Amino acid sequence: GHPADDREKALLAPYPGRVPADVMDGTWKPPVTDGSGQDRKVLKTAFDLLKSIGYHVNNGTMLDPDGKPFGFEILTASQDEERLAGIYQRTLEKIGINVSIRSLDGDQIQ
Structure with missing residues (x-):
């Protein structure tokens, strides 16, 4: 940085x-991970951080302190970015975070 x-x-x-x-x-x-994308220790750390500030899981969905579902959108500009975003999406789904992915074309980026 x-x-x-x-x-x-x-x-x-x-x-x-x-x-x-x-x-x-x-x-x-x-954080240092094992590179597998399946590093449970790092995922647990993320989960514990969210829990410490009032987030919780109900019926498989991460909810913010006000009870609203927690999620966000990742914008991608290439197939490589889309593949990486998909990995991130699948990982976060394991702790109930809804991630959507939207691919932008060149005209939308400028």
Whole structure:
């Protein structure tokens, strides 16, 4: 990573403490996995983090603290990105997170 520049710091100034210090100073590193895409330890860590801030699973669906289903959309611009997004989608489904994938063509990206 790289340290937050002055513009980023100014943008985030109204939200002190919301972005971890290691992200702001550029030292954050993603978790190390075994590369299989089936690393239960990393998935459990993610699940535990969500649980610690009020998320929970009901009938196989991750719900936010207000009881609304948690999900998001990944936009892709190539087949390679779409394949990677599919892996991410299948992994997150294991903890009840709904991920949709939308492929954009060149005209939509510009």
